[in-house]
Amino acid sequence: xxxxxxxxxxxxxVSTMTVSRVLNESNRVQPETRQKVELAIAELGYVPNSLARxxxxxxxxxxxxxxxxxxxxxxxKVVRGAENVGWRNGYRxxxxxxxxxxxxxxxxLEDMLAQRVEGLIIAPTSDQSRRQLNLxxxxxxxxxxxxxxxxGLDNDLVEGDNIGGAKKLVExxxxxxxxxxxxxxxxxxxxxxxxxxxxxxxxxxxxxxxxDPELVLQTNVxxxxxxxAGKQLLGFKVRPSAxxxxxxxxxxxxxxxxxxxxxxxxxxxxxxxxxxIEIASxxxxxxxxxxxxxxxxxxxxxxxxxxxxxxxxxxxxxxxLSPELIIxxxxxxxxxxxxxxxx
Amino acid sequence: xxxxxxxxxxxxxVSTMTVSRVLNESNRVQPETRQKVELAIAELGYVPNSLARxxxxxxxxxxxxxxxxxxxxxxxKVVRGAENVGWRNGYRxxxxxxxxxxxxxxxxLEDMLAQRVEGLIIAPTSDQSRRQLNLxxxxxxxxxxxxxxxxGLDNDLVEGDNIGGAKKLVExxxxxxxxxxxxxxxxxxxxxxxxxxxxxxxxxxxxxxxxDPELVLQTNVxxxxxxxAGKQLLGFKVRPSAxxxxxxxxxxxxxxxxxxxxxxxxxxxxxxxxxxIEIASxxxxxxxxxxxxxxxxxxxxxxxxxxxxxxxxxxxxxxxLSPELIIxxxxxxxxxxxxxxxx
DNA sequence: CTGTTAGCGCTTTCAA
DNA sequence: TTGAAAGCGCTAACAG
Numbered sequence: 001x002x003x004x005x006x007x008x009x010x011x012x013x014v015s016t017m018t019v020s021r022v023l024n025e026s027n028r029v030q031p032e033t034r035q036k037v038e039l040a041i042a043e044l045g046y047v048p049n050s051l052a053r054x055x056x057x058x059x060x061x062x063x064x065x066x067x068x069x070x071x072x073x074x075x076x077k078v079v080r081g082a083e084n085v086g087w088r089n090g091y092r093x094x095x096x097x098x099x100x101x102x103x104x105x106x107x108x109l110e111d112m113l114a115q116r117v118e119g120l121i122i123a124p125t126s127d128q129s130r131r132q133l134n135l136x137x138x139x140x141x142x143x144x145x146x147x148x149x150x151x152g153l154d155n156d157l158v159e160g161d162n163i164g165g166a167k168k169l170v171e172x173x174x175x176x177x178x179x180x181x182x183x184x185x186x187x188x189x190x191x192x193x194x195x196x197x198x199x200x201x202x203x204x205x206x207x208x209x210x211x212d213p214e215l216v217l218q219t220n221v222x223x224x225x226x227x228x229a230g231k232q233l234l235g236f237k238v239r240p241s242a243x244x245x246x247x248x249x250x251x252x253x254x255x256x257x258x259x260x261x262x263x264x265x266x267x268x269x270x271x272x273x274x275x276x277i278e279i280a281s282x283x284x285x286x287x288x289x290x291x292x293x294x295x296x297x298x299x300x301x302x303x304x305x306x307x308x309x310x311x312x313x314x315x316x317x318x319x320x321l322s323p324e325l326i327i328x329x330x331x332x333x334x335x336x337x338x339x340x341x342x343x
Numbered sequence: 344x345x346x347x348x349x350x351x352x353x354x355x356x357v358s359t360m361t362v363s364r365v366l367n368e369s370n371r372v373q374p375e376t377r378q379k380v381e382l383a384i385a386e387l388g389y390v391p392n393s394l395a396r397x398x399x400x401x402x403x404x405x406x407x408x409x410x411x412x413x414x415x416x417x418x419x420k421v422v423r424g425a426e427n428v429g430w431r432n433g434y435r436x437x438x439x440x441x442x443x444x445x446x447x448x449x450x451x452l453e454d455m456l457a458q459r460v461e462g463l464i465i466a467p468t469s470d471q472s473r474r475q476l477n478l479x480x481x482x483x484x485x486x487x488x489x490x491x492x493x494x495g496l497d498n499d500l501v502e503g504d505n506i507g508g509a510k511k512l513v514e515x516x517x518x519x520x521x522x523x524x525x526x527x528x529x530x531x532x533x534x535x536x537x538x539x540x541x542x543x544x545x546x547x548x549x550x551x552x553x554x555d556p557e558l559v560l561q562t563n564v565x566x567x568x569x570x571x572a573g574k575q576l577l578g579f580k581v582r583p584s585a586x587x588x589x590x591x592x593x594x595x596x597x598x599x600x601x602x603x604x605x606x607x608x609x610x611x612x613x614x615x616x617x618x619x620i621e622i623a624s625x626x627x628x629x630x631x632x633x634x635x636x637x638x639x640x641x642x643x644x645x646x647x648x649x650x651x652x653x654x655x656x657x658x659x660x661x662x663x664l665s666p667e668l669i670i671x672x673x674x675x676x677x678x679x680x681x682x683x684x685x686x
Numbered sequence: 687c688t689g690t691t692a693g694c695g696c697t698t699t700c701a702a
Numbered sequence: 703t704t705g706a707a708a709g710c711g712c713t714a715a716c717a718g
Contacts, residue, residue: 002456002482004695015705020697028703045481050457051403052695055394055710070438071423073622076414083440087447092454095413095438097426104430111435114393138388139345223625256625279416280623282566282599287626347711358689363713371687395711398694 003046012040023048054116063093063305064112064120068100069222072249073278074294075123078146081298082121089306100125100220106132113139119305123147126189142308144301149191156308158301158319162192165290165323166199166244169272172325173242174207176332178270182240184229184250186221196246196274215240219250226253234261242270242331248277251287266332276326288331290323297321346389355383366391397459406436406648407455407463411443412565415592416621417637418466421489424641425464432649443468443563449475456482462648466490469532485651487644492534499651501644501662505535508633508666509542509587512615515668516585517550519675521613525583527572527593529564539589539617558583562593569596577604585613591620594630609675619669631674633666640664
């Protein structure tokens with residue numbers, strides 16, 4: 001049994017209320033009294049029970065960060081940004097990794113409600129998250145969505161310019177001469193998949209390239225998903241000359257397949273993707289990407305959340321962050337002959 | 344104000360205890376009664392308050408995972424492994440990112456005690472973690488150390504074979520003809536730094552190469568640390584022909600410097616490091632590494648922790664996991680001329 | 687199988 | 703500036 005406030009009080013010869021006041025930095029305590037209490041706390045190694053504290057005060061000082069994949073460098077940076085801002089404002093953050101699994105997300109969400117977190121930031125797995133997020137709203141727990149919007153949910157949102165970013169990426173490929181351009185997309189119940197597909201289509205249309213549904217593959221937004229889509233891609237009768245993947249991890253999967261097939265990027269297949277591939281790009285600056293300011297996603301979202309918690313915010317806020325095109329080698333920028341090739 | 348157990352009880356026409364029994368899966372409830380209660384719960388959207396639950400039952404079902412850097416792929420995988428095992432056993436995990444900062448670690452540790460977590464897994468920032476971990480032990484909260492040992496602390500530990508791994512890595516360089524081999528090491532109050540240095544020394548000694556203290560640089564175990572050390576390295580009058588870096592992130596920093604200097608790996612400087620560089624190695628399998636089974640670190644540590652929590656374990660357990668040498672290009676395996684070069 | 691009572695450790699509210 | 707009483711929402715322990 002850990003030390004309780006009562007034992008501290010007895011040792012210091014005061015009431016529990018006085019100890020409580022010392023703990024909560026109330027200045028309505030005489031310096032000498034405070035000293036006695038602090039001594040007792042130190043001697044007993046007392047650590048206040050935050051369950052009791054939260055139960056009694058209805059405040060936990062805890063926020064939740066819910067992301068689909070901590071292993072994705074994009075989310076890792078988001079988390080870092082959010083956590084730092086939270087920390088500076090006296091909040092602790094519980095990090096929940098849903099692994100893109102709606103069941104797990106729902107369980108975490110309910111868990112966080114049960115833990116009485118004061119607010120949460122979530123990159124939802126998909127539009128399916130709506131139901132559980134409505135429950136969160138119903139419980140009056142403020143939340144900010146990040147990276148992915150959820151259809152039918154009008155809460156605070158921080159996202160990237162997915163349509164514009166995708167469009168520029170594909171335009172870049174077109175400018176280099178590519179015309180048969182595939183897209184490895186994610187499930188369409190994820191807003192980023194929908195929007196990046198839109199950008200892809202807009203770029204094609206602007207260049208008068210007919211949209212070919214066969215060239216748009218749908219898969220999971222992780223490395224394995226990319227790997228599988230890549231297999232399909234290489235199996236095409238007339239192989240595309242370039243591919244745009246919906247994010248960094250799917251790009252890695254595609255690259256893996258291409259390498260295993262003994263083919264070369266960009267000679268056999270040019271490739272561009274959304275989101276940077278951090279560390280890899282330092283070791284070999286190879287993949288042309290549309291990089292997003294991930295850390296800002298986190299810091300801004302957390303700021304919005306704090307505003308909500310404190311009741312400062314009133315209407316819904318929607319922040320769109322611009323991505324940046326980083327041209328490297330994988331798009332075949334230095335190549336002459338990039339016509340579609342058959343095999 | 345959220346719905347409480349009392350309101351559910353009233354609506355269902357039973358006592359709070361019956362509701363509690365339904366919540367806790369006790370089968371000592373008649374099916375019909377259970378149905379009434381479940382209906383009431385659903386209708387009211389009731390979510391039990393886990394603060395109250397934890398306070399009353401002295402069990403929170405929460406574990407803490409404390410790591411120095413979630414952005415490091417090694418720890419990301421550790422976390423994933425641990426979290427999955429925890430989840431399967433009905434535990435939720437709070438992930439704490441200390442950013443290699445002892446102050447932050449101490450704050451988190453105290454926080455976790457306050458939250459009454461049932462146990463924790465920690466990759467300590469350094470030997471300085473001892474003080475606060477003693478506090479944890481004093482509070483009878485079981486913990487398992489991971490990756491890094493803390494001097495003077497005899498708790499459960501899951502670590503890699505750092506001496507052996509480092510030795511093999513350096514032996515490999517020696518086998519390729521390198522004799523002037525630098526090491527970019529971390530602070531010596533981190534056990535992995537000490538052990539990997541030992542392995543480095545043993546390899547040199549076995550090959551009758553004199554130990555040159557000037558060749559061993561000390562820096563932070565992140566990318567920036569590697570970057571700084573790399574600068575120093577390139578400034579040497581007689582540049583080493585190869586370098587062994589203490590981990591993956593420092594390697595990335597060194598590679599960055601070398602590239603910026605217009606030099607080439609392994610021609611101008613061969614490089615090997617501890618820990619794999621996951622994603623990068625798929626895109627371009629370049630760096631020769633001593634890869635560790637990161638996910639197993641997490642799963643095993645969590646298993647040990649569960650044993651402790653349930654009181655199954657008695658004596659201290661120390662698990663050592665073997666790393667695996669993955670030979671790629673950065674060590675200059677295919678090169679002929681690798682003598683030390685001056686510039 | 688169900689209910690009553692007491693209390694987990696703290697803070698709120700009110701009083702001195 | 704300090705303290706006493708009450709209660710936050712739940713469950714342990716007992717009783718029926």
